[in-house]
Amino acid sequence: MATQRQTIIDIEGTDVASKVLLTLLNQFPGLDGREITFSTLNRDSGISMFPTSGAVIVENRENVLGEVHQVCAYPFDIIYRAALKTDRHKMRVKEFLDALGKWLEQQPVTISGTVYQLHNYPEIGENREIQRIQRSTPAFLNAIDQDGVEDWMFTAQLRYTVDYNKFMN
């Protein structure tokens, strides 16, 4: 009988990652006055970050000195909701999301003729360090409601490491 693998969540890391990621998202140079919220969208507009699950511990290594090294993955969605009338508007939303995704991946992005690049990820607290943010999908149309309000989104994952010492008692 196959053994079910238990998913272990870094609960403290989840809280920290949510706050740090939201602050980082709102530093995107292409926002142009808009704000990215946390898990909140208006009925017909808004841009929001939705965590998919908590920060899952995907790797856990311990050496003989009692030092523990973990790699955690924090998956999230960015959803852009708007009532888009023309395909040009839809294209702009998709381009905005793709640019945001590229910027999070530390790739250079051109916005209004200027090249921007995220060189360093922010600090994420004691013993934790962001390794990378990577998209799992490009921007795509996720839903249309009966009033024509559309949800465009992409999914991504923030990976960070945790290092600590299992103290001997």
Add this chain to the structure above:
Amino acid sequence: MAKQKRERGMFFGRWKATDGENANPWEAIGKDNDELTKELNPDTESFKNVLGEAGLVHSGYEPEVDVDPYYMDPNRSMYEHMLECALEEKYGEEDLVGEFAEAFFTSADATAGTMTGYCYVRDAWFVPQSTGGDTSGYSIPYNIKPVGPMVKKNIVYTLATNAATITDITTP
């Protein structure tokens, strides 16, 4: 009584000082290893006498420790000389013999972040086995062969810095 945690026993190594005065800092061995064992390799021979009685001759041990992997990290005190010996394929005693300490910690101070106990210090050959490795990192695994007499000493280990302070036992 519960079994002892693995981090109660640790190995430390350092190269001998070349200037005769300043000792090199001790390096806690095992940062890259989830398993590290000192093989005792007992030299024993069983026999049976004409009366049918079993016996054993124990001629001692030939201890050794295989440190694999050992990733090259300039922050480690043994790094520079180990790299030099491996790349230049040095094999002389003056190049490869350092000091080895096997510690057993008897207490811990959570506030200070230290562990205290005793250790046995003696000379040892630190012999590089290979260079390179896979994409995890540049590795020079090595073999430790302790030699000569051992001396019991006190040890204080600081977890945050992996630093060990080994001092003589003073009788009151």
